[in-house]
Amino acid sequence: MARKHLLSDLVGQKLSAGNSEGNVDPDAVAPQYSPRGAIGAVSRSIELLKSQSLTELDPELIDASLVADRLDESPEEFEEFARQIKENGQQVPILVRPHPDVEGRYQIAYGRRRLRAAKAAGILVKAAVRSLSDDDLVLAQGQENSARKDLSFIERALYAAELESSGFQRPLIMAALAIDKTGLSRLIAAAKQLPADVIRAVGPAPKAGRDRWGEFSVRLEQKGALEKVRELLSSDSVTGLSSDDRFARLFDAIAPKKQKSPKAQVWKAEDGTKAARYKQDAKTLTLTIDKEAAPDFSDYLLSALPEIYASFKRTKQ
Amino acid sequence: MARKHLLSDLVGQKLSAGNSEGNVDPDAVAPQYSPRGAIGAVSRSIELLKSQSLTELDPELIDASLVADRLDESPEEFEEFARQIKENGQQVPILVRPHPDVEGRYQIAYGRRRLRAAKAAGILVKAAVRSLSDDDLVLAQGQENSARKDLSFIERALYAAELESSGFQRPLIMAALAIDKTGLSRLIAAAKQLPADVIRAVGPAPKAGRDRWGEFSVRLEQKGALEKVRELLSSDSVTGLSSDDRFARLFDAIAPKKQKSPKAQVWKAEDGTKAARYKQDAKTLTLTIDKEAAPDFSDYLLSALPEIYASFKRTKQ
DNA sequence: TCGAAAAGTTGCCGGCTGACAACTTTTTGA
C-alpha cells in the first residue's frame, strides 16, 4: 500500500490553519454551483473510495472501530430499522477497512446502524472494503454524517471530543465535521464541561444547540444543581419525556432563581401614555421610545440629551 | 385496488386545520425519542410502501410526473453523479407508479436524478413500483426530499407553488413539506411574487432564506429594479458566480440607495465620553446608555425621565 | 343572508448556526 492517505492528502493543504478567514482557495473547492452541503472535494473523493469492489461480508467479521458517532437510539426505532432491512434488503453499502492487526477481519468506517441491523437479522452485509488510514477513516465517517445533517449539537460535541482524545489532530477533525476552528473549539468545550452520564441520560436532544447546552453547563455549576439533575433523571416523569423535552425540563429545573433577566419594563408617563420601555443589564441601559405613543418625544429627548448629561454632571460634581 | 390512499389515510386526521397550535396529538406521532427529522408516522409508512417488489425497469418506460421538485443542477455535477452510478451501479431504488392512462408505462414519484443518470448511462433502473394516488405520490416525493434536507428555500417555494397550482390541497402540501400553514403560506407567497425567470436564473441559492428572498421581492418593485436585475443576469460577471453569490450580488445591486438603516449613531457628551448610542427607525427610538463609559448616568436618566417628559409636554403644550 | 368557524396571512420573537474579529495561549525557529 503505497498510498495510505487517499483522503487526507486530498484535503491536504486545507488542513492547515483554519478559521474561515482568508484561506478558502476557490480552486480547492468545487467551483460554480457548489454541492449542496458544501464539502465539495472531500465528498467527491469519498465516492471514489466507495467505487469498485462491493462485497458481502459476514457481520461477525467486522469489529467496531475507533470512535462512535451518534448516541444510541431508542430500541423501538432500531427495531423498526432492522425490520426494514430484513424485508427490503440493505440498499446502501457500509464502508469497512481490513483490520490492521488481525488478518481476515474488518473495521467499520461508517454504517454502524446498518451493520447492527444486518447482524440482528442474521444476513450478510453489503460492504465496500478499502484500505484506509485512521485519518481517512475518520474523514469518511465524518463526511457521511455531515452529509445527512442529522447529528445534534451534543452528538457532534461528543464525537469531536472523542476524536480529539483519541489523538486526532484538530485540522482533521475540522475537515471531518465541516466546521472551522471556532466551532470545533466550542464543541469540544461543551463535551468536556458536561458530565458524560448526564449527557447520555438526556440523549441527543436535536433541538438543543450550542447556547442552551452552554448555559446548561454553567447552571450545573451552581451548588446542588448537578445532584438535582441526576435525581430528576432517574424519575419517571423525566425519563418518559422525549429527549428534547427532557433537556428543556432539566434546563428549567436549575434555572437561577432570581428573575435573571430584569426584563423590559414599561415606563408610563403621568398622563398615562406608555411612551417608553427600558431594560437593564450589567453593562447597559436600553431605553426605547415609542414614536406612536408619544410623537416627537424621541426627537425632544435626543436634542435634550446634552443638557441632561450636563445636569447629571452637576449633581455629581 | 381497494385502497387508493395508503398514505393520505394515514396522515388523515392530521390533515385538518394545521397551525402548530393545539392539534399535536402526542399519540399520532412517534412517542419517546422521536425520529430525527420528525415526520414519524409518514416516514414509517413510506418505508412500508417501498418494501416488496423491487424490479429493474427500462428508463424509457418512465415518464416525468406531476411536479418537479428541485431546480436544475449544473451539468458538471450531474455528469459526476451519472458517472458514479455508471461505475458503482445504483444503490438506492427509485419509486414509480404505473402510468394511470398508458398500459405498461410508469410515472416517477421520486428519484429523478437517478433516473436521468440511468438513462444517460443506458442501464436499467432499480425501481419500486407501487400503486399510488396522486396524493400519495406527492407525499412520498415530499417526504423523500425533506428527509435529506437539501432543498433550498426557493426550491421549496417553487415546489409548493407548483403543487398548489396543480390543485393539491394545502393540508396535503403541508404534510409533504413538513411545515405548518404559516410556513406554507410564506413559501407560496414568495414563489408567486418573484418572476419565474429571475428565480431560474439565480438558481437554488441554498444560503438565501425566507427573509432575504422576501426583501428581494420588495426591492424588485422599485422602478427599474427588475430591468436592472435582468440585465445583470445576462452579464458574464454574474453568470459566472455561484448561485449564492449571484443572489447576493443582485440583492445588493437593487438595495435602496439611501442608507436605509440609519444605523446606530454614537452620541458623545461634551467631555468626550461616549455615553450613549442611539438608533432610529420608523416606530421607535432606541437609546443605549453605556454604564461603563458613564457610570450612574443610566440611573440618573431613568429617574429624570418623568421630569424630562413633563418639560417636553410643556414645550409642546 | 348572515354570523361563526375555518383557512390563510402577517408580524414578531427565540433559538440555532456559521462567520468574523479580537484576544490568549502555545509552538516554533533563529
Add this chain to the structure above:
DNA sequence: TCAAAAAGTTGTCAGCCGGCAACTTTTCGA
C-alpha cells in the same frame, strides 16, 4: 531565550427557521 507565528478561545452578529398569536379573508351551515 524570546519574538513571531500558529493554534485555540471567546464575544458578537447576521441570517435562517420554526413557532405563536393576532389579524383578515373565505367558506359553510342554519
